[in-house]
Amino acid sequence: MxxxxxxxxxxxxxxxxxxxxxxxxxxxxxxxxxxxxxxxxxxxxxxxxxxxxxxxxxxxxxxxxxxxxxxxxxxxxxxxxxxxxxxxxxxxxxxxxxxxxxxxxxxxxxxxxxxxxxxxxxxxxxxxxxxxxxxxxxxxxxxxHRAGAPDLYPEALRDEIEAVAEPIYQDINNGVYKCGFAGSQQSYEENYRRLFDRLDEVSERLRTRRYLVGQHITEADVRLFTTLVRFDPVYHGHFKCNRSKLTEMPVLWAYARDLFQTPGFGDTVDFTHIKQHYYVVHHDVNPTGIVPLGPDLSGWATPHHREELGGSPFGDGTPPGPVREPVDPAHNPVLSAVHA
CATH class of the missing domain: 3.40.30.10 (Glutaredoxin)
Structure with a gap:
């Protein structure tokens, strides 16, 4: 499973x-x-x-x-x-x-x-x-590692990465599942509140800094991104995490777009597979198996202006090369706009 x-x-x-x-x-x-x-x-x-x-x-x-x-x-x-x-x-x-x-x-x-x-x-x-x-x-x-690979887990920042990432795991990465698979109203409401309290806390942290820890992408950003990119397509509706869409949380939405538009992030995302998995496999949550057509993905290609906060995606490194195992363009149509 x-x-x-x-x-x-x-x-x-x-x-x-x-x-x-x-x-x-x-x-x-x-x-x-x-x-x-x-x-x-x-x-x-x-x-x-x-x-x-x-x-x-x-x-x-x-x-x-x-x-x-x-x-x-x-x-x-x-x-x-x-x-x-x-x-x-x-x-x-x-x-x-x-x-x-x-x-x-x-x-x-x-x-x-x-x-x-x-x-x-x-x-x-x-x-x-x-x-x-x-x-x-x-x-x-x-x-x-390739020449120019970024240091995603710098030794000097490892304690901070884990300190930041652990509550994100408990309340956001895993928190969406605690909401979606809650077996009681009380459990759902408790985890719903923890989820959005933590999202608000992370949003405040990212208000004045481009990345979660340090001046470039680290393991902490990878861990948060894969939940954020699934938030509106599945977690908001399917898992009842519906206080706000990602697109309605300005700081997190800009942060997610910044990462999505960075080589190595958005070019790995298959929105079609994401929606098919959650809506088809989770029969207890969605017994009809109907997969929604939305949401509109075009916003992922819009400017984020996060570069104004300083920092750089790869630090002293360089972007990865061309994608070896590309996502079907029909499953992530925004990629052509991002990399145009």
Whole structure:
């Protein structure tokens, strides 16, 4: 399942019992960083996987770490490779990411989630710990980063990044799910208030600074962006997070547009997959499975003026090169306007 969790006193609690092996420079867990050995499996619909897609692109790891892309919808068994012509991942030659979890543990009892990094020789999942995956790409895969790759997790800022990102995770990234999957009115209202209180707090922080931490993009911005870009298409309506649309929160809307228009962010976003996933898969929230036609996406291409606050997206680095695995232009029509 994409959102494994349980309901405790009618509140949604995410299942975070991940496979926590790490792929590191020294191979301490038995998984050394090696170009071509591993495959990152994602779904563009998933915000947690979208983080890994962005970081991989910003760091220029496409040649070192291949990527398999699942379709936007799935059943109870797992995400499938239905976008590939024969329904099999072209490298792993499996129809479902579930198969790679079972290669790791035939009785694997937890959620079948993306992102997941698979060891290609054995076909087994190494890790699906989405938070650690991006941090390790930033800190353990450094020998394979492209020339000019930004430092997304600067050592001097790591404590601040985590201090800022943790409440964002609890109340915003995961908070939208706590609203959407609330099992009681009280639980919904409590999490709704926490969500918008935190959004207001983050908005105030960003009023006078271009990025969440420091003078250029960091891991903290990646984590927040993937929720903000999904806010109006799905969370506002589907998850009843409807005090305000993102487009009605001026600072956050400008901040999100700034990131969206930065190479590596908006060019990874598939709005069609995002809407299909949430509205089709979550039968308990949307039993009809009807996918809305809106919202209007044209605003993502409008000027944001955030450069007036100083800072620069990549610090001393450079933008990533052309997109290797482009999003279908019909699924993100605003991209042509952004990069015109």
């Amino acid at each position: 994409s959102e494994p969790g349980t309901y405790v006193e009618k509140s949604f609690t995410r299942d975070t019992r991940y496979l926590t092996d790490r792929i590191t420079r020294d191979g301490r867990d038995g998984w050394p960083v090696q170009p071509g050995r591993y495959r990152l499996v994602v779904a563009r619909a998933c915000p947690w996987a979208n983080r890994a897609i962005i970081v991989r692109r910003l760091l220029g790891l496409e040649d070192a770490l291949s990527m398999g892309i699942c379709g936007p919808t799935h059943d109870k068994r797992s995400w499938t490779f239905d976008l590939d012509p024969d329904g099999l991942d072209p490298v792993l030659r499996i129809p479902r990411i579930q198969n790679a979890y079972f290669r790791r543990d035939p009785d694997y009892p937890r959620g079948i989630t993306v992102p997941a990094i698979v060891d290609v020789p054995s076909g087994a999942v190494v890790t699906n710990d989405f938070k650690q995956i991006t941090v390790d790409l930033e800190t353990q895969w450094v020998d394979l």
